[in-house]
Amino acid sequence: MNRLLSTAAALLAFALPQLLAAQTYPNKPIRVVIPYPAGGSADIVGRSIGAKLSEAWGQQILIDNKPGAGGNIGTEFVAKSAPDGYTLLLATDIQMAINPHVYKSLPFNPDRDFAFVVQAAFIEFLLSVHPSIPANNLTELIAHLKANPGKYSYASSGYGSTHHLSMELLKSMTGIDTVHVPYKGSGQMLPDLISGQVQLAFTGIPQTMPHVRGGKLKAIAVGSAKRLDAAPGVPAIAETLPGFEANASWNYFAPAGTPREIVMQLNVEINRILQLDDIRERFISQGLIIIGGAPERLAERMKSDYVKWGKVVKDIGLKVE
Numbered sequence: 001m002n003r004l005l006s007t008a009a010a011l012l013a014f015a016l017p018q019l020l021a022a023q024t025y026p027n028k029p030i031r032v033v034i035p036y037p038a039g040g041s042a043d044i045v046g047r048s049i050g051a052k053l054s055e056a057w058g059q060q061i062l063i064d065n066k067p068g069a070g071g072n073i074g075t076e077f078v079a080k081s082a083p084d085g086y087t088l089l090l091a092t093d094i095q096m097a098i099n100p101h102v103y104k105s106l107p108f109n110p111d112r113d114f115a116f117v118v119q120a121a122f123i124e125f126l127l128s129v130h131p132s133i134p135a136n137n138l139t140e141l142i143a144h145l146k147a148n149p150g151k152y153s154y155a156s157s158g159y160g161s162t163h164h165l166s167m168e169l170l171k172s173m174t175g176i177d178t179v180h181v182p183y184k185g186s187g188q189m190l191p192d193l194i195s196g197q198v199q200l201a202f203t204g205i206p207q208t209m210p211h212v213r214g215g216k217l218k219a220i221a222v223g224s225a226k227r228l229d230a231a232p233g234v235p236a237i238a239e240t241l242p243g244f245e246a247n248a249s250w251n252y253f254a255p256a257g258t259p260r261e262i263v264m265q266l267n268v269e270i271n272r273i274l275q276l277d278d279i280r281e282r283f284i285s286q287g288l289i290i291i292g293g294a295p296e297r298l299a300e301r302m303k304s305d306y307v308k309w310g311k312v313v314k315d316i317g318l319k320v321e
Helices: 002-024 041-057 069-079 093-102 138-147 162-174 186-195 205-213 260-274 277-285 295-316
Strands: 030-034 061-065 087-091 114-129 153-156 179-182 200-204 218-222 247-255 288-290
Touching: 030 041, 030 069, 041 061, 041 087, 041 114, 041 247, 041 260, 041 277, 041 288, 069 087, 069 093, 069 247, 087 093, 087 114, 093 162, 093 247, 093 295, 114 138, 114 162, 114 205, 114 260, 114 295, 138 162, 138 218, 153 162, 153 186, 162 179, 162 200, 162 295, 186 200, 186 205, 200 205, 205 218, 247 260, 247 295, 260 277, 260 295, 277 288
Parallel strands: 030 061, 030 087, 153 179, 153 200
Antiparallel strands: 087 247, 114 200, 114 218, 114 247, 114 288
């Protein structure tokens, strides 16, 4: 009996602080780490949702940009933070599903070191080309590139980026041969695509469509599974290549060991915010597709992306020491 009582007391002593923390959460500011520089869709998602969380909970939501090493620096910071719900990670598929294949070693384990919270929004890409390429649709583009192997170059936002692997996935499915030109971020590659220094790329929809309407670029297809309102009249690659899908998503994670009650509190509140009219309008105007759902949906997405992008990384032999 004494042993049972002591065991019960030990369990209660372990669980009670977590239960109390969950009941009073949040009672101080919450830090949301973004492993990218300030600006772009990361800040749109983080600051828009953060403002609504602050309104609902009466606590500050602090956006903390910690870029570097393909997002690994900020991701490691959160992995090693206290699992109390006051430090969160807003990251993409790159950190959880691509970097484990690209980097020889990582200072964190995506499966072991994080609690999945929620998928916030898809980042959709547009396959766009310089007008000098005599192709107006995907079939014509594939035919032209096959007839001119190695003649054209494509831009990406860096080795192992979703832009990079999306084009490599397209190459593997079609047999085209193009030369990779990596840039330091997506903002640097678009001017060179417009000038013709590089001739094709997967680019962000809101940044690209004005140049398509102005005749400076041609929109070939979107990488999403179906057509998008943000790119009217532009077909999906999957219409020509069934099964093709290349996009990324902004997702919320917490350090492993964060109480389930806190994870679910975050999940429920962010899902509510994603359904607000002003949030939906803002996201759609920026080419972001709202997702939401249970933590398990995010876990399934990361698992499937790990397999899909892992094959692409292996096929091209990409490794960063």
